[in-house]
């Protein structure tokens with residue numbers, strides 16, 4: 224924890240990857256930020272794994288990309304495999320190298336990413352992270368936000384000029400604002416398992432969508448050894464207590480070679496497609512899973528959250544530092560909500576239906592046509608990647624900056640702003 228006793232400009236609730244990324248953007252711009260986190264430390268969880276090129280650009284701006292690349296492994300392609308026919312469609316990822324981002328996607332465990340973000344954040348004297356502080360209530364008036372929390376059984380209170388709710392899918396902040404979480408819950412339960420097994424020896428790519436209405440699965444390499452994530456679905460009405468037996472049966476049916484997989488961890492969880500009705504209420508903004516959740520097929524959950532965090536940290540800092548007026552925060556709320564509803568959520572929904580639910584052979588055949596086309600047409604893959612990048616800006620201010628727009632803001636000298644890299 225760094226020191227610093229005055230009220231922060233911004234309180235971020237939740238030290239998940241989205242909260243820490245938002246806080247880092249604020250701290251880099253010279254804004255005082257306090258992160259309140261209910262857990263005692265960063266939870267060791269391998270949930271999200273894959274970071275795409277456009278996301279890496281955002282991390283390059285925050286100066287953590289080098290550390291991430293050192294800690295992760297490159298991901299250069301993915302396979303769609305139809306279990307029943309044995310067809311395997313390989314998509315090499317297009318080289319989407321930019322001035323700042325590497326040519327490949329990156330595999331990096333979510334908790335390792337959070338550790339890198341935390342270390343960088345705590346270099347800033349006006350940044351604090353307080354673990355073990357569970358936020359209970361959030362209230363605001365026209366000038367400040369008051370955040371009540373419990374720390375080791377004692378009640379505490381923090382006042383900040385702005386607050387960001389990045390406290391995950393069950394967000395206390397979202398509930399305190401009375402914002403609806405519209406959408407639905409899938410009838411299936413996802414089961415994420417981490418196993419040691421040599422999938423590469425059986426022709427697997429680093430990321431694989433195994434299409435089958437009974438035994439669909441997502442298989443992704445976790446490290447450069449033989450640790451892999453295998454995620455599959457089952458009827459959510461089945462009892463969780465008997466999951467270990469079903470796990471064993473699933474691997475007996477689906478492993479491509481010897482039955483010598485070593486189970487390292489497994490976690491059952493429900494999946495949803497939900498979006499908060501609003502991402503901004505006055506001086507409080509929502510980001511990440513607090514604002515939207517998706518089923519995990521395609522790795523869109525954290526990707527969407529990071530594409531909230533990059534522009535939000537920068538935009539909120541710009542408001543506080545007098546570089547632009549609050550309209551930019553409404554723009555954040557609109558752009559992020561629209562990107563989730565029109566891009567991230569539909570991609571994840573279509574992929575989930577393809578991988579796990581394609582029972583009708585005619586519909587499956589139809590769905591495979593564009594995948595085969597993408598496999599053979601590099602230009603098409605590149606233009607898809609470019610189109611995706613355009614709906615996921617890492618900055619809402621680049622256009623303003625190039626147009627030279629300036630606003631009254633909240634009253635610090637504009638000269639104190641650090642330009643992003």
Ligand SMILES: Cc1cc2nc3c(=O)[nH]c(=O)nc-3n(C[C@H](O)[C@H](O)[C@H](O)COP(=O)(O)OP(=O)(O)OC[C@H]3O[C@@H](n4cnc5c(N)ncnc54)[C@H](O)[C@@H]3O)c2cc1C
Nearest residue numbers: 237239240241261270271358390391511512522524525526
């Ligand atoms: C098994 C699994 C696999 C997944 N795989 C992928 C993947 O491959 N790719 C992908 O993009 N996404 C994946 N996701 C989704 C991804 O993990 C989430 O989208 C991501 O964690 C969202 O980050 P976040 O920071 O918004 O929320 P979280 O990571 O949930 O962090 C929220 C933080 O807020 C804290 N908090 C909660 N309530 C309070 C409170 N009242 N006061 C203070 N702190 C609080 C929590 O302790 C937590 O640290 C997966 C999810 C699961 C469950």
